[in-house]
Amino acid sequence: MPGSTTSMPLDSFHEPYTRSGDDVSLDKVRDQITVLEDELRKKDIPLTGRIIHVCHYLPIVPTLNTRPNMPSPPATPPSKAGDVPPSPTSDPAASWSDNKAPSERSHATTDAAAWTLKPRYGHAAMISGIRSLSATHDQLIVGWTGDIQSPTQGERVTAATVGPKEREALDDALKGYITKESDGDLDVDDDDADAEARGLKRRKTAYVPVWLDDKVAHGHYDGYCKQTLWPLFHYLLWQDVATEYASADAHYEPYVKTCQAFADAIAKVYTPGDLIWVHDYHLLLVPRMIREAIPDATIGLFVHTPFPSSEVFRCLPRRKEILDGMLGATLVCFQTYSYSRHFTSTCVRVCGYEITSRGIDVEGHVSTVMHCPVGIDAARVGRDVLRPGIKPKLEALRNLYEGKKIIVGRDKLDFVKGVLQKLRAFEKLLQDYPEWIGNVVLIQVTSPALTDSPKLERQVSELVAHINGEYGSLDFIPVHHYHQTLKKDEFYALLSVADLGVITPLRDGMNTTSMEFVIAQERTKKSPSVLSEFMGISKHMEDALQVNPWDLGGVAKAIHQGLVMSNEEKASRHARLHRVVTTHTSHHWAAVLVKNLLGQMGGEGQARQTPYIPKEVLERRYNSAKKRLFLFDYDGTLAPIVKVPSHATPSPQTLQALSALSSDPANLVYIISGRDGAFLEEHLGHLTDVGFSAEHGGFMRDRGSKEWVNFTEKLDMEWMGEVLEVFKYYTERTTGSHIEVKKSSITWHYRSADPEWGQFQCRQCQDLLENNLAHKRPIEVLVGKKNLEVRPIAVNKGEIVKRILYQNPDAEFIFCAGDDKTDEDMFRALLLFSSGQTKATMEPPLSITLIDDDDASSSSPTSTSAEPKYKPVDLAIDKEAVFTTAVGHSSKRTLASWHVTTPQEIVEHMLELVRDVQGGDEGFGQRVKREEKGEESKL
Numbered sequence: 023m024p025g026s027t028t029s030m031p032l033d034s035f036h037e038p039y040t041r042s043g044d045d046v047s048l049d050k051v052r053d054q055i056t057v058l059e060d061e062l063r064k065k066d067i068p069l070t071g072r073i074i075h076v077c078h079y080l081p082i083v084p085t086l087n088t089r090p091n092m093p094s095p096p097a098t099p100p101s102k103a104g105d106v107p108p109s110p111t112s113d114p115a116a117s118w119s120d121n122k123a124p125s126e127r128s129h130a131t132t133d134a135a136a137w138t139l140k141p142r143y144g145h146a147a148m149i150s151g152i153r154s155l156s157a158t159h160d161q162l163i164v165g166w167t168g169d170i171q172s173p174t175q176g177e178r179v180t181a182a183t184v185g186p187k188e189r190e191a192l193d194d195a196l197k198g199y200i201t202k203e204s205d206g207d208l209d210v211d212d213d214d215a216d217a218e219a220r221g222l223k224r225r226k227t228a229y230v231p232v233w234l235d236d237k238v239a240h241g242h243y244d245g246y247c248k249q250t251l252w253p254l255f256h257y258l259l260w261q262d263v264a265t266e267y268a269s270a271d272a273h274y275e276p277y278v279k280t281c282q283a284f285a286d287a288i289a290k291v292y293t294p295g296d297l298i299w300v301h302d303y304h305l306l307l308v309p310r311m312i313r314e315a316i317p318d319a320t321i322g323l324f325v326h327t328p329f330p331s332s333e334v335f336r337c338l339p340r341r342k343e344i345l346d347g348m349l350g351a352t353l354v355c356f357q358t359y360s361y362s363r364h365f366t367s368t369c370v371r372v373c374g375y376e377i378t379s380r381g382i383d384v385e386g387h388v389s390t391v392m393h394c395p396v397g398i399d400a401a402r403v404g405r406d407v408l409r410p411g412i413k414p415k416l417e418a419l420r421n422l423y424e425g426k427k428i429i430v431g432r433d434k435l436d437f438v439k440g441v442l443q444k445l446r447a448f449e450k451l452l453q454d455y456p457e458w459i460g461n462v463v464l465i466q467v468t469s470p471a472l473t474d475s476p477k478l479e480r481q482v483s484e485l486v487a488h489i490n491g492e493y494g495s496l497d498f499i500p501v502h503h504y505h506q507t508l509k510k511d512e513f514y515a516l517l518s519v520a521d522l523g524v525i526t527p528l529r530d531g532m533n534t535t536s537m538e539f540v541i542a543q544e545r546t547k548k549s550p551s552v553l554s555e556f557m558g559i560s561k562h563m564e565d566a567l568q569v570n571p572w573d574l575g576g577v578a579k580a581i582h583q584g585l586v587m588s589n590e591e592k593a594s595r596h597a598r599l600h601r602v603v604t605t606h607t608s609h610h611w612a613a614v615l616v617k618n619l620l621g622q623m624g625g626e627g628q629a630r631q632t633p634y635i636p637k638e639v640l641e642r643r644y645n646s647a648k649k650r651l652f653l654f655d656y657d658g659t660l661a662p663i664v665k666v667p668s669h670a671t672p673s674p675q676t677l678q679a680l681s682a683l684s685s686d687p688a689n690l691v692y693i694i695s696g697r698d699g700a701f702l703e704e705h706l707g708h709l710t711d712v713g714f715s716a717e718h719g720g721f722m723r724d725r726g727s728k729e730w731v732n733f734t735e736k737l738d739m740e741w742m743g744e745v746l747e748v749f750k751y752y753t754e755r756t757t758g759s760h761i762e763v764k765k766s767s768i769t770w771h772y773r774s775a776d777p778e779w780g781q782f783q784c785r786q787c788q789d790l791l792e793n794n795l796a797h798k799r800p801i802e803v804l805v806g807k808k809n810l811e812v813r814p815i816a817v818n819k820g821e822i823v824k825r826i827l828y829q830n831p832d833a834e835f836i837f838c839a840g841d842d843k844t845d846e847d848m849f850r851a852l853l854l855f856s857s858g859q860t861k862a863t864m865e866p867p868l869s870i871t872l873i874d875d876d877d878a879s880s881s882s883p884t885s886t887s888a889e890p891k892y893k894p895v896d897l898a899i900d901k902e903a904v905f906t907t908a909v910g911h912s913s914k915r916t917l918a919s920w921h922v923t924t925p926q927e928i929v930e931h932m933l934e935l936v937r938d939v940q941g942g943d944e945g946f947g948q949r950v951k952r953e954e955k956g957e958e959s960k961l
């Protein structure tokens with residue numbers, strides 16, 4: 023009996039196909055990119071050296087200086103110098119469009135300064151990462167224009183009213199915007215003179231605006247993104263949506279339309295050899311849409327938010343569409359291992375997709391999954407914290423709270439940021455450690471969230487008032503709450519002055535403030551921070567005091583620990599954190615993504631693209647052939663895969679196609695299946711002109727015959743009992759699995775079991791069979807579609823194909839289709855031509871020399887004693903008339919020359935070939951049959 027299997031090691035289960043960002047320096051990663059690109063070029067794989075980034079927003083705010091279709095007013099005067107942009111972590115949709123940034127300027131356009139362009143703030147980590155790539159690559163950034171502002175008219179302009187002339191003018195203005203150069207260490211608001219002085223050079227960056235109808239754009243963002251996906255990804259499950267909106271599905275349509283507009287924009291600018299990176303949860307359908315338009319594209323998808331557990335994600339009504347959309351990518355990357363594990367598990371559990379050593383397999387297209395946190399632009403933050411405006415603000419804060427420890431919190435006022443829980447934990451600190459009353463203040467800044475929640479704002483204010491009422495006095499206010507947007511200097515002054523940072527979101531994709539805090543503290547106190555364990559970056563910041571934000575006592579204790587920490591401990595923790603934050607930067611992240619995406623091209627990572635079957639060639643070859651062979655697998659080829667094997671019955675169209683094909687005497691039609699004879703007879707046996715092979719080549723029934731030839735008759739079949747015992751063992755421990763016992767093969771099915779457990783058990787079972795049985799018994803263990811099969815090693819589908827071909831060397835057309843690994847034996851058998859050969863000869867196959875004939879060396883009555891009974895035969899077939907066809911995705915690994923995507927397409931192609939028989943033109947066989955009978959042509 024098998025040894026006992028213990029609990030499933032879920033984590034290690036995912037290890038083979040999920041990789042993390044490398045732990046090597048940025049320079050090293052850039053060197054690796056160069057090496058990879060050289061290798062790819064040597065292999066003649068096209069590479070343009072350009073990266074297309076697809077971001078929800080353009081990192082530029084275009085402002086229309088003119089009222090659409092009105093004469094142009096004078097260009098907007100430049101903004102006041104010295105105005106400070108808001109915090110780099112703020113949301114772009116919080117629209118900073120009225121702030122004048124240092125680099126803001128009008129651009130001369132075809133329509134005399136029709137547009138003013140200025141940097142869009144927000145998503146600083148992502149944008150800095152993208153921009154850093156301009157050190158090594160040309161870049162194209164595709165993004166939505168955002169709402170079009172028109173300050174001169176003091177009103178918002180709808181995208182629909184921006185005519186083609188203005189759109190063209192924006193394209194021109196954007197071209198003007200790209201002239202700044204950088205080695206990737208520059209920021210969007212660095213000025214050119216500064217850059218030149220530092221000797222920095224940028225590769226070309228261009229921008230492609232995506233125009234969206236206002237209603238669609240807002241249905242997409244305010245609707246599906248913010249009301250459906252955002253809460254789901256942060257484990258909030260639409261408490262409000264359920265009451266305030268029709269359903270979680272309400273805004274799906276604008277989401278699709280928006281994604282399609284992005285995919286269309288990319289298809290227009292794409293050149294073979296570009297790398298494409300799609301960013302974030304706003305655009306999850308885009309990878310698949312691009313794949314449909316450009317099947318060979320190399321596409322990465324980076325998800326900046328968390329990805330929830332499969333039990334949460336499965337609540338999404340459009341779960342399959344969203345997952346399929348994401349799986350159009352070649353590489354899907356998350357911030358952390360746990361998000362990537364949730365994603366993979368969701369693909370397996372919700373969609374039933376298989377996991378291979380390369381990644382998640384969707385009908386043969388494999389998406390690799392990895393994780394790598396974004397990090398921040400540490401160099402830039404390092405420069406920012408030295409801004410001269412910070413010092414006076416910092417000193418003012420110090421004076422204000424002299425003699426007291428300062429705890430700092432700065433969060434967006436969004437439920438998931440956990441501000442309420444943080445305030446309660448602070449109250450708990452004052453309760454559990456009363457020595458802090460009068461000696462510690464919490465400065466909590468909340469910036470307005472995109473979707474303002476007056477309820478949350480009220481709750482926060484009430485709680486602050488309660489704590490201050492309870493623990494404050496005339497000369498001591500414990501909590502200082504500011505609900506406002508901080509300017510950059512104020513933000514860094516606040517982080518720098520703190521004795522403790524408390525950043526405790528309930529869920530956060532990454533969290534940049536926690537890393538900015540470390541950089542800000544480098545020059546001041548090296549104060550520690552209390553961080554939520556539910557942030558993407560937490561795993562990398564083990565030297566912070568990590569807490570569960572829901573555990574108020576635990577958070578209070580960590581705050582106390584941070585406040586009383588010795589200077590030595592602070593310094594050593596800080597040093598380690600500083601190393602992490604300055605090593606895993608956004609620049610490093612961006613380079614790692616590019617390196618990994620390149621790694622998917624050309625080599626092991628990227629399967630060959632199998633072209634779609636060329637319908638016209640197929641028809642032409644069919645019509646000109648005097649004899650044709652059709653060799654079909656059954657499950658997954660003639661019938662779609664379904665949950666219960668006995669339900670996989672042929673559709674009326676399949677039967678019609680098989681009947682029409684086989685009724686043409688020029689056609690020999692065979693179904694070569696893993697099914698047993700009984701199943702094939704029951705559902706297809708009435709097709710008397712069709713021949714069958716059952717149990718992966720174990721049995722054969724020729725057309726017109728009712729007799730099955732058993733090729734396994736003389737084989738040692740003792741192993742069947744042993745395999746059955748093993749399968750029974752695994753069936754007992756795998757609820758939902760079952761055994762299908764056939765005459766000379768056995769299949770263990772786990773499609774209805776828990777997908778992860780089923781697959782895990784399948785691997786265990788396979789190991790056991792291969793290591794304990796297969797080497798001493800004449801068997802082969804086959805991994806099928808959610809099954810494990812064992813059959814005699816002496817038989818396989820390839821042998822049956824060879825046999826049929828050997829017996830029909832005059833065939834001039836071969837169509838052979840299959841969907842799984844066992845069908846690759848058929849395709850291999852049809853690799854008849856070595857390179858340069860146009861005609862082929864075939865040796866007698868084993869199924870004839872060994873199985874049909876007891877005395878393989880004996881001579882036939884007609885042959886001389888020196889001659890073998892079976893001789894090689896010359897085949898009539900041309901190389902181009904062999905149509906081996908895999909059913910599945912074009913990137914599926916296969917020996918087949920062509921592909922179709924579904925069994926339905928196989929049937930449709932067959933019906934096309936015989937449409938003549940059913941009403942139109944007649945085929946070659948029909949014509950011969952009719953002419954033999956002396957009939958006139960129908961036409």
Ligand SMILES: O=P(O)(O)OC[C@H]1O[C@H](O[C@H]2O[C@H](CO)[C@@H](O)[C@H](O)[C@H]2O)[C@H](O)[C@@H](O)[C@@H]1O
Nearest residue numbers: 656657663664665666667670695696773807809
């Ligand atoms: O060689 P094939 O004709 O492709 O048969 C291979 C096996 O197919 C069947 O199992 C598979 O199809 C079932 C129906 O769609 C599905 O429920 C199961 O999960 C698949 O593994 C069949 O039951 C096996 O006996 C065949 O060997």
